[in-house]
Amino acid sequence: MKFWVITDTTLPRINEDMVILPAFEHDFDGNRAKTESVGHFDSLASGALLKHASVRGFAGKNGQTMIHFLTSSILAAQKALLMGVGKSTEVTLQSLQTAVKEAFKQIGTDKAEQVTFDLKPLLALGLDPFAIGKMISITGHLILYTGLNYKTRNAPKNKFSKLRVLADAANAGAILQGLSEGDAIGRSVNFARDLTTMPANVLTPVALKNFAQLTEKESAGSIKGKYYDKKKLAKMKANAILAVNQGSSKAPWMSELTYTPEGGPTKDHLFIVGKSVCFDTGGLDLKPAAGMRFMKRDMAGGATALAILKAVAALKLPLSVTVILPAVENMPDGNAFRPGDYIETMSGLTVEVDNTDAEGRLTLADAITWAKKQGATHMVDFATLTGAVKSIGGDVAAGLFGNNASFTQLVAETARGQDEQVEVMTMYPELKDLNASDVADLSNSGGDLAGSTTAAWFIREFAGEETPWVHLDIASVAYRNRAIKLDPRGSTGYGVRTGIALVQAMAKMQK
Numbered sequence: 001m002k003f004w005v006i007t008d009t010t011l012p013r014i015n016e017d018m019v020i021l022p023a024f025e026h027d028f029d030g031n032r033a034k035t036e037s038v039g040h041f042d043s044l045a046s047g048a049l050l051k052h053a054s055v056r057g058f059a060g061k062n063g064q065t066m067i068h069f070l071t072s073s074i075l076a077a078q079k080a081l082l083m084g085v086g087k088s089t090e091v092t093l094q095s096l097q098t099a100v101k102e103a104f105k106q107i108g109t110d111k112a113e114q115v116t117f118d119l120k121p122l123l124a125l126g127l128d129p130f131a132i133g134k135m136i137s138i139t140g141h142l143i144l145y146t147g148l149n150y151k152t153r154n155a156p157k158n159k160f161s162k163l164r165v166l167a168d169a170a171n172a173g174a175i176l177q178g179l180s181e182g183d184a185i186g187r188s189v190n191f192a193r194d195l196t197t198m199p200a201n202v203l204t205p206v207a208l209k210n211f212a213q214l215t216e217k218e219s220a221g222s223i224k225g226k227y228y229d230k231k232k233l234a235k236m237k238a239n240a241i242l243a244v245n246q247g248s249s250k251a252p253w254m255s256e257l258t259y260t261p262e263g264g265p266t267k268d269h270l271f272i273v274g275k276s277v278c279f280d281t282g283g284l285d286l287k288p289a290a291g292m293r294f295m296k297r298d299m300a301g302g303a304t305a306l307a308i309l310k311a312v313a314a315l316k317l318p319l320s321v322t323v324i325l326p327a328v329e330n331m332p333d334g335n336a337f338r339p340g341d342y343i344e345t346m347s348g349l350t351v352e353v354d355n356t357d358a359e360g361r362l363t364l365a366d367a368i369t370w371a372k373k374q375g376a377t378h379m380v381d382f383a384t385l386t387g388a389v390k391s392i393g394g395d396v397a398a399g400l401f402g403n404n405a406s407f408t409q410l411v412a413e414t415a416r417g418q419d420e421q422v423e424v425m426t427m428y429p430e431l432k433d434l435n436a437s438d439v440a441d442l443s444n445s446g447g448d449l450a451g452s453t454t455a456a457w458f459i460r461e462f463a464g465e466e467t468p469w470v471h472l473d474i475a476s477v478a479y480r481n482r483a484i485k486l487d488p489r490g491s492t493g494y495g496v497r498t499g500i501a502l503v504q505a506m507a508k509m510q511k
């Protein structure tokens with residue numbers, strides 16, 4: 001998306017196909033003064049704009065939209081999109097997002113290419129110009145996303161490419177900054193959505209590693225990558241990662257990408273680990289067909305982690321951040337790991353395999369051990385870890401678990417601030433005992449009771465109690481079979497906005 005800000009005080013000649021005019025309820029109640037732009041366009045159209053609105057029942061309510069075709073020769077723009085924003089006294093950034101979301105949906109259905117957005121009436125209300133700009137470009141990217149697909153016929157596509165914003169000179173700089181920050185964030189969310197949607201014959205472990213390398217290259221030196229093949233993984237005793245991949249004909253790859261800010265490494269160093277199981281058949285404990293159907297998306301956590309780093313580098317955020325992606329494939333085969341096998345993990349703790357379908361926690365165990373060895377001061381993992389998390393927050397909230405109250409609170413508040421919902425779960429110590437094994441330190445499954453929490457306890461055994469760690473079980477929200485909020489049906493890129501905002505918050509706290 002290209003965008004720029006125009007600060008003409010007179011309404012410029014608009015060559016775009018569509019002009020978006022914020023419209024308040026008072027523009028339609030018949031007696032009070034109209035908002036300048038609505039009034040202006042109405043008089044250009046000799047009163048037809050408001051007449052049309054009245055016929056259509058458009059009253060400027062928040063979230064209402066109406067398209068009016070412009071016939072005036074003065075304007076090159078073909079359509080005005082009235083964007084209802086409600087009562088002028090009640091507009092907030094949040095309410096405005098609903099309106100902007102509906103406007104972008106219209107831009108999508110109308111296949112508009114170039115759009116001018118008159119922000120002046122909204123800025124006049126005293127709303128933060130940076131925040132408005134950021135919200136507009138994030139909302140645009142997220143709503144207009146048409147999804148990765150391999151259709152050769154009738155592929156859904158949006159033409160939208162350019163956004164011009166009308167604003168006063170005093171606000172122009174802040175709006176532009178907001179638009180460009182939102183652009184980096186929106187692109188990253190869509191990048192995570194694309195990766196998550198990629199089928200497992202395309203996005204193999206080595207392909208995910210290649211995307212990590214591409215992200216390193218694009219960073220112009222701020223990201224340095226290390227890539228571990230099977231041999232290196234064996235040397236570093238990543239036996240749990242290797243066990244999961246044993247049944248696959250494909251090679252495992254672990255990527256470790258470190259972003260260092262321009263001013264050098266920071267005291268706090270956040271490690272983000274993303275579950276990167278490129279396909280999860282369940283292994284010898286094979287999943288039934290319905291349960292396996294969407295397991296190409298079992299690397300959504302890795303996609304989220306990589307997308308966060310991409311934005312962190314683009315925004316040049318002042319915090320050291322490392323992303324770890326232990327990419328594997330969980331397949332049944334003559335070489336596959338078996339129920340009852342024992343694994344000596346990188347940490348030295350031994351694990352009995354109770355169920356080969358509880359593979360995610362095994363890969364995370366070694367990846368988190370590695371993160372600690374590499375000097376993590378804080379750790380967050382994103383993982384499509386358990387089906388059970390759906391009984392906690394439905395398809396709305398992720399399950400959030402942690403070993404440190406204040407870090408848990410920071411991540412939870414950050415997520416909620418990004419409109420990414422989380423359910424903070426109590427890790428009752430008695431539940432930890434469900435991971436006991438007769439023959440090893442731990443079993444990789446705690447059974448049916450509190451399945452998401454026992455999975456979290458398993459990871460916590462490796463995270464330990466010293467380094468603040470948060471686990472986000474995103475099996476419920478990484479993809480959905482319905483569209484909600486800014487997310488389409490399918491892959492959502494959940495967690496990308498939270499991760500970026502967390503890096504920003506941690507960077508601020510360190511100063």
Ligand code: BES
Pocket residue numbers: 280282298355357358359360384385386387388445446447451475476
């Ligand atoms: N990848 C699955 C979890 C999952 C389920 C993600 C549904 C998305 C949608 C995970 O590896 C898994 O299979 N978990 C098991 C754990 C059990 C065997 C202890 C589960 O949730 O059933």
Ligand code: MN
Pocket residue numbers: 280282356357358359360
């Ligand atoms: Mn599984």
Ligand code: ZN
Pocket residue numbers: 277280298357359360384385
């Ligand atoms: Zn899995």
